[in-house]
Amino acid sequence: SRHQHNTTTSQKKFNIMTTTSLTLRLALRRSQHILKRRFITTSASFSSSASTAEAESLVDERNLLRFDTLASLQKNACQVFAQNELFGTYSEETKQFEWIDYAEFDKRVGKVRSVLIDLGVKEFDKVGIISNNRWEWAATAAACYSMKATLVPMYEAQLPKDWTYILNDSQCRALLCATPDVYHRAMQETVPSVPSLQGVLCFDAEHDLDYSFSAAMERANPSQENMPTADDLANLVYTSGTTGVPKGVELTHDNSVSNVMGVRTMVTNPTDFIRQSDRSLAFLPWAHSYGQTCELWCALAHGASMGICRGVPSILDDLQLVKPTTLFSVPTLYKRVYDGVNTLIQ
Template identity: 40%
Template sequence: MKKTVDPKLEKSLSNTIHMMHTNKKITIERPDNLVELFEASTAKFTNNRLFGTMDPQSGAFKWVTYGDVRTRVNHFRSGLAHLDIQKGDAVGIISSNRVEWAVAAFATYGLGARFVPMYESENYRTWEYIIKDAGIKFLLVSSPAIYEQIKPLKDKIPSLEHIYIIDTTGAQSMSLLESVGEQHLVASKIPAATDIAALIYTSGTTSEPKGVLLTHGNFVSNARAGYRRYSNHLDQNSVSLSILPWAHSYGQTAELYNWFFVGGSIGFMQRMETLADDFINVKPTFLIAVPRVFNKIYAGIHQKMEDEGGFKLKLFKSSLKAARKYRLNNGKVDLGTKLRYWIGSKLVFSKIKERFGGQLIGSITGSAQMNEEVTSFFADIGIFVYNCYGLSETSPAITMNSPELNRQGSVGSALEFIKIRIDKSVVDDHSDDGEIQVMGPNLMVGYHNKPEITKQVFTKDGWLRTGDRGKLDADGFLYITGRLKEQFKLENGKYVFPSAIEEDIVLLPYIETAMIYGDGKPYNICIVVPDQDVLRKTAQHLHLKTEVEKLIHSPLVQEFVGIEIRKSLKEKYGGYEIPKKFIFSEEPFTVENGFLTQTLKLKRRLVIEKFKDQMDALYQD
């Protein structure tokens, strides 16, 4: 069978890119590949709990050990070898995070093959595109339902030879292939650091998905660097609740691979609707998350307190004020503040912490920068949230804050062996920032089947262009100021960076999602998706019988929301940045309807296409 791209050519490209970074081949500390990392970790932590899954019969989380997972990896690797999966072949999976996801990944790595994860909630066309583009030979899917959708592709895509199912028994089941492997055991092969480990397909917010070629050295060096930042805070007793999809490099590196350095355990969220119960059942100590998780909880807590009113609201506000003063002064405060802080800790903050399971001490968030007020709020109550910054193309972490190295408002300082420079030549507005460019062992080989785009994303001297704007302070902490692809210029020549404005808008309890638009226009407008649950509760409180969908389009409701949005932005943004008109949508922006990526970023192009006529009408009024 002919592959789309010769693996030898990509190996050569991998070595070329690594040599271009430092004019010599980068040496990565051992273990320098995911196979050795996995085998060393499962030997060291054999009896430790590794993965926890909700058992529907008992209603409790059922845990498997590092040793249990290693046994399954040995069997499944051997089963793949029985099907003639060899070095350089592509093994795909369509599944949410689960034990079998990790088993399939490490089994693939142990044959020198490349792993291609896909989202279970992705649309069919994207599955088809990735399977064809990656040249997938073996595909593992989570359910018979997905199998029935995918099955016709065997006749359309020449590379696709095998499709197996996790949640089934019989001829095409994963369990059967593991049984075959158990009878024909094959030893693992140790890949080189420069061998391709995985293709991570980008979300395609502005174009079709691109397959990011990441090596074993990329993943291991990045996971190790993150672990070292947190080595005083993560250990064998650390527990994570797996929320972010491992199909994205952030979830893979920061959680899955990092935890093999730690020796801790990971419980799987069942689904977003059960998140509150999963927190209580798993009791995570540390969380790998995105700001949206904390933003929603923050908004929910404040809305609940406002609804309660009276003494509870006064106690909440008094406790928060004391907690912030206590934290900012390292506990050196007057007796009255100490007393209010102690009362707040016992009566208020403990109840908030219980919503996270009662054991959570901190979290790293990526995908977007945390709002400073939200960060301060959780720090005040004793849950410290640290910003991390990176891209799929950088495996993904570039910078990270941590308890020892933390500067609020920044996204942290560079991880070990990673260099950052700011190229001011790419901006034309005389600012003190510029494009963030990166060098290090975490840089991708390139985009699969896209040599021209790969060439464009690297500078001539080997630095990766991130496409993000930022600046470094004197101590090396990085501050994100915008995204070059997302920024736009108003008719008056002023630049607008919409994501920061949007993050502040969605902190309002009655806003679910917001998107700012104004490219080449005289002013900004904002597309608003109200939080229907909050509107519904408000209507009940006011004894209004109007349906929520009609409330959203009520002129009075829209005027109120518009005023509140402008008021919330007034102290922080210039008048030209604050939206003057609004479009209200009753349809939420979700992954399922295509308006959000799997990491919950807005697909701006698609939103603009949907609302183009309404936006044009607003500007014509």
């Protein structure tokens, strides 16, 4: 179905339901703790800073989180699982992953929403992001949803000409870039050709620069939420363009929420799909619907945590540091692991 606020473009956009792939739960039997988890009650143990009564009202009779949009999923999860660890980021100083909890993430979402408002973003506007997985990516997505804006994710590895096409086709109002390299390439080869853009920030820019995301976060004032409906557009995800120019795929909140609900039916007890004690290593891109739906939003809906992988070359090191109990991946990676183990055996 088409919404009046959707941008009319030269390319036909399809409103589709994404499909869910299977996940592989790692059998880490070296730890008795992992084995004992099987016998722990699946009732939700609320770590909320809100009252127990408030937290309990946010779950159903099966102790599953209630939500009807991605915005309410994020907001409710951050209340119910406030003290649970959520995102882990590798620190060059400590050589370890450092974690933020759900409550801290919720505060950052509010600040990012204020940053977007300061950039001129209004309801139904599009916000572009060129970034690999990081907490800022998730916070930007959640901030967009909480103000009825739409996220347009792109990849750092894409060519500037692809960024230019996607930003123009979607008529993005604001653009967030991950690194100084991405920012400068975008400013030189993309931004001058995108008249709809009103502001561009960089996550990793030095604090004293006028395009610093962290500085904008510090200046941001509190802002009011503008919660979406299930039919509002959440994400505009573009195809790779291998058969022509990239095509925008419209995903409403209902598209993503129904998939999060649907994957719970993969197991007899829905609370066993992902547990609060589970942890993943996030290396599949959240810019793709599989990684975003099955890992990011499913994990949040169940109070789990995820370490954010530094990149493919660091996967083995990050696996040892994060010690995930659950992985979301594609067959290619599992084939590499399988072949690698067989090579060592031989």
